[in-house]
Amino acid sequence: MSESTAAQSPVSLVTHADDKASWPLVKKPHPPFYFGGFAACAANFFTHPLDLLKVRLQTMKGATANHGLSHVVKSVYRGQGLLGFYDGISAAVLRQMTYSMARFATYETLKKQLSNDDGSLPFYRMAFAGVVAGAVGGICGTPADIVLVRLQNDGSLPVEQRRNYKNAFDGLFRITREDGPRGLFKGAVPNVSRAMLMTGAQLVSYDGFKQLLLSSPYFEEGMPLHFSASFLAGFVATTITSPFDVVKTRVMNAGPTSPYKNLFQAMVLIAREEGPLALYKGWTPAFVRMAPQTILTFIFLEQFRNLYWDRHALKNKVRYE
Numbered sequence: 001m002s003e004s005t006a007a008q009s010p011v012s013l014v015t016h017a018d019d020k021a022s023w024p025l026v027k028k029p030h031p032p033f034y035f036g037g038f039a040a041c042a043a044n045f046f047t048h049p050l051d052l053l054k055v056r057l058q059t060m061k062g063a064t065a066n067h068g069l070s071h072v073v074k075s076v077y078r079g080q081g082l083l084g085f086y087d088g089i090s091a092a093v094l095r096q097m098t099y100s101m102a103r104f105a106t107y108e109t110l111k112k113q114l115s116n117d118d119g120s121l122p123f124y125r126m127a128f129a130g131v132v133a134g135a136v137g138g139i140c141g142t143p144a145d146i147v148l149v150r151l152q153n154d155g156s157l158p159v160e161q162r163r164n165y166k167n168a169f170d171g172l173f174r175i176t177r178e179d180g181p182r183g184l185f186k187g188a189v190p191n192v193s194r195a196m197l198m199t200g201a202q203l204v205s206y207d208g209f210k211q212l213l214l215s216s217p218y219f220e221e222g223m224p225l226h227f228s229a230s231f232l233a234g235f236v237a238t239t240i241t242s243p244f245d246v247v248k249t250r251v252m253n254a255g256p257t258s259p260y261k262n263l264f265q266a267m268v269l270i271a272r273e274e275g276p277l278a279l280y281k282g283w284t285p286a287f288v289r290m291a292p293q294t295i296l297t298f299i300f301l302e303q304f305r306n307l308y309w310d311r312h313a314l315k316n317k318v319r320y321e
Contacts, residue, residue, distance in 0.1 A: 026318045027119075028309055030112060035304045036104020036297075040096040043296035048092050049085035050289030052076070055152040057282040058249040069285055080155050088151030091168035095148050099141025103199045104301075107133035126207060130200035138195025143184040145191055147171035149252040187251035190263045194244035202237035206230055206298055226302050227295055234294035238287040243267060243279035245286065 044051075056072045076084045110129035115121045147168050154162045165171035175183045209229040213219040219228070247266045251258065260266035270278050313319065 020319065023313075023317050023319045025321050028320050029312055030108065031305045031308050033105035033108070034101055035301055035308075036108070037097050037101025039297050039300035039304060040100035040104075040293075041093055042300045043293050044092050044096050045089075046296055047289050047293040048089055050285055050292075051092070052085055052087060052152045054245075054282045054285040054289055055149055055249055055253075056156050057285060058246050059153050059156070059253050060281075076155065084155055087155055088148050088168075091144055091148035091151050091171060094168045095141050095144035098144050099137045099195065100297075102140040103133045103137025103195065103203075106136045107199065107203050123204075123208065126204050127200055130202075130204040131196045133203070134196035134199030135192055137199060138192035139188065141195070142188045142191050143172055143175075144168060145248075146175065146184065146186060146252045149249055153253050187248055190244055190248040190251055190266070193263060194241050194248050197241045197244060198237055201240045202233050202294060205236045206233035206294070209233060223299070226299050230295040230298040231291055233298075234291040235287065237294065238283065238290040242283050242286060246270065246279050246281055 053069060053072050053076070056076070057069065080087070107129050110132060111121055111126065114125040114129060147165065150163055151165055151168075151171065154164065163171075163174070165174060172184065179186070206229050209232045210225065213225055213229055214221070219225045244263075247260070247263060247270065250270065251260050251266060254260060259269065267279060274281075309320065
C-alpha cells in the first residue's frame with residue numbers, strides 16, 4: 001500500500017499543479033488597513049530603547065547638554081536597570097496603534113484611489129498621499145505621543161519633578177484632568193508637521209526605492225529588496241524630520257510655562273541659544289532607531305501582506321496577475 005501511494009504521489013502533485021494553473025487570474029486584494037499598525041508595533045518592541053535614548057538626548061539642557069549617548073546609556077542603566085530602557089512602552093504601543101495605523105491606512109487608501117487605470121502611480125500623487133496620510137496620523141497619534149515623551153523623559157528628571165504616570169491611559173487621564181482636553185494636543189503643530197514629512201519621506205521613499213531597485217538587474221521581490229529599500233528610506237526620513245522631531249520633543253515635554261510659542265519660533269530659539277546643530281541633536285540614535293524601525297516595520301508589513309494574499313488565493317482558488 002505504501003509503495004502504491006508513493007508511486008501515485010508524483011501524479012497527484014502534477015494534478016494539483018495543473019489545478020492551480022487553471023485557477024482564474026485576478027488582481028491582488030487590498031490588505032486589511034490595520035496591518036501597518038501591527039507591523040509598526042512588532043518593530044517597536046525591538047527599537048523602543050533607542051527611541052528612549054533619543055528623547056533623553058533631545059531634552060538635555062544646561063550643564064548636561066553636551067553629554068553624549070554613552071553617558072545617557074549609563075545614566076538609564078544605573079538609575080533604573082535594564083527595564084528602564086522600556087519606560088513608556090505602553091504609550092509606544094498606543095502611539096503605533098493610532099499614529100502608524102492611521103497613516104498606513106490613509107496612505108494605502110489614497111494610493112489606490114489616485115492610481116491610473118493600469119495601476120501606475122505618478123510620484124507627485126504618491127507624495128501627496130504620503131503628506132495627507134502623515135497629517136491624519138499625526139493628529140490621531142498626538143495624545144499618545146505626548147504621554148510617550150513624558151514617560152520616556154520622566155526618569156531623567158529630579159524625583160520631585162517627575163509626573164509618575166502609571167501607564168499610557170493613566171497619562172491620558174491625568175493630562176486631561178490637569179491641563180484640560182487641549183493638553184492632549186499640546187505640540188500638535190510640530191508633531192503633525194513632522195508626521196507629514198516622516199510619512200512623505202518614509203513611505204514614499206520606500207515605494208520609490210523599491211521600484212528603482214526592482215528596475216535594476218540585481219534585485220527581485222523578496223527580503224533583500226525589502227531590507228535595502230527600507231534602509232534607504234530610514235536614512236532619508238531621519239535626516240528630513242530631525243529638526244521637527246527636536247522641536248516636537250521639547251514642546252511636548254515642556255510644562256505650562258513653555259518658552260515655545262509656535263513651530264518657527266521654537267526652531268529659531270533653539271538654534272539661537274544652542275546653535276543650528278542643536279536641531280539635529282539626537283540624529284545618531286534617531287537614525288540607529290529609525291533604520292531598524294523602518295526595516296522591521298516594512299519587513300513585517302510585507303510578510304503580513306504575503307500571508308494574507310497566500311491564504312486568500314488558496315481559499316478562493318485564484319492566481320494573481
